[in-house]
Amino acid sequence: MASSLPVVLRLVAASVNISHRAGRIIRDVMNKGELGIVSKGKNDLQTEADRSGQKCIVASLYRQFPKISIFGEEDEDPKEKVREDWIEESQSEDVLAQAEKFPENLKNVTDEEVVVWVDPLDGTSEYTEGLLDHVTVLIGICVRGEAVGGVIYQPYYNYQAGPDAQLGRVIWGIVGLGAFGFTPTVAPAGQNIITTTRSHSNNVVNDAVQAAEPSEVLRAGGCGHKVLLILEGKAHAYVFASPGCKKWDTAAPEAVLHACGGKLTDMHGSALQYHGTVQRKNAGGVLAVSQAEKHQWYLDRVPQHVKDALPPVLS
Numbered sequence: 001m002a003s004s005l006p007v008v009l010r011l012v013a014a015s016v017n018i019s020h021r022a023g024r025i026i027r028d029v030m031n032k033g034e035l036g037i038v039s040k041g042k043n044d045l046q047t048e049a050d051r052s053g054q055k056c057i058v059a060s061l062y063r064q065f066p067k068i069s070i071f072g073e074e075d076e077d078p079k080e081k082v083r084e085d086w087i088e089e090s091q092s093e094d095v096l097a098q099a100e101k102f103p104e105n106l107k108n109v110t111d112e113e114v115v116v117w118v119d120p121l122d123g124t125s126e127y128t129e130g131l132l133d134h135v136t137v138l139i140g141i142c143v144r145g146e147a148v149g150g151v152i153y154q155p156y157y158n159y160q161a162g163p164d165a166q167l168g169r170v171i172w173g174i175v176g177l178g179a180f181g182f183t184p185t186v187a188p189a190g191q192n193i194i195t196t197t198r199s200h201s202n203n204v205v206n207d208a209v210q211a212a213e214p215s216e217v218l219r220a221g222g223c224g225h226k227v228l229l230i231l232e233g234k235a236h237a238y239v240f241a242s243p244g245c246k247k248w249d250t251a252a253p254e255a256v257l258h259a260c261g262g263k264l265t266d267m268h269g270s271a272l273q274y275h276g277t278v279q280r281k282n283a284g285g286v287l288a289v290s291q292a293e294k295h296q297w298y299l300d301r302v303p304q305h306v307k308d309a310l311p312p313v314l315s
Contacts, residue, residue: 002091005099007114008106008141008149008174011065013095014088015116015139015151016170018060021088022053022137023155023168026121047128050074053120056086057139063087067111069276072118073248094180095172103176106148115142115276117251123222125199132156136224140251142274149174150255152224171228173259184260185233186290191215195226195235200244204309208241208267208285211301223286227253230290231260237298238288241267241306245282247274254288263292268312269299284310 002010029049054074059082061070119138121127126134135156141149150173157169173179187193196209198219209217218235220226223245229235251274254264265271266284287302289295 002096005096006102006107006109007065007111008109008143009095009099009102010091011061011068011114011116011141012149012151012172012174013091014061014064015141016092016095016172017090018057018088019137019139019151019153019170020168021060021086022056022120023153025049025052025056025086026127026135026137026155027167030127047121047124049127050121050124052086053137054118055080055082056088057118057120057137059086060088061116063089065111065114068114068116070116070118071248071276071280072120073246074120098174098177101177103174105176106143106174109143113143115274116140117142117248117274119224119248119252122224122249126221131221132159134221134225136222136228138224138248138252140248140255140274142251145273145275145278147175147251147255147258147272147274150252150259152228152252152256154228171256173256175255175258177259179231179256179259182232184231184290187230187233187236191236193218193235195220195229195238196240197221197242197244200242202242204306205241207303208306209239211303211306212237212239212298213301223249224253227257227264227288230262230288231257233290236289236294238286239298240286241302241310242285243281243283243310245286246280247272247278247282250282250286257288257290260290261292262288262290263295264288265295265299266312267302267310268307269295270312284312
């Protein structure tokens, strides 16, 4: 029975199917043309898709796993009544089929040890601007402060293929098991393509990028999207020397990246923490690569004045 399987495996299986439903909600909001945009601060927007998507994800997870802790980007009441047609109670059979290969160190995790970080619509600014390939739904499963499972759903994957194209793609991973839903690809040798923010740049961010000796810079929206650029061989590293990223931005992408042999830390090389009482901002920025052995090369090139601008945070 599925209920006897490890909670992390069941959570990822549930999150895969929940992400599909949240993606449909995001597309429905766009199709209706009533985005309901409000500003939460400089370069920080929220839409009806963000709000509704989070209600869908949180209510669906709590329906199946009432004892876990969930933190979402949007300020929504987790106990608020949610439309029943927004609640997904099924679990992905493809994920559950990996039970025999599930890593031993995660088999005995209890519900109470799990913290889930949810970004219902990563890349909100890009969503409002029609840059739909930047948009992702992120659900990160964390245990004892470590990101161990992640779901990245692209609601508009394939959207440029024509009006009859099948939209949407889900990518998921568990550290120690692997990642699924795409083909990991190493970026081309002889180049050094760096991806970074398109809307939150400043001198420190730009100095860190240039110190990485880029042959090309890809300015993109959404942490999920930028990590996917690394995973699919379109960029060698993700460099973001700013405290603008939050835990719900990085939890799911980090888990998928680590499941593929990559590495994501802050700009000091310190592991990010995801326990329930941690501060929400990744104050030390983000440095990510698809091959863990290449991480130190980038870390060694971070200028001291960049590190000084991003003091390490004790959690």
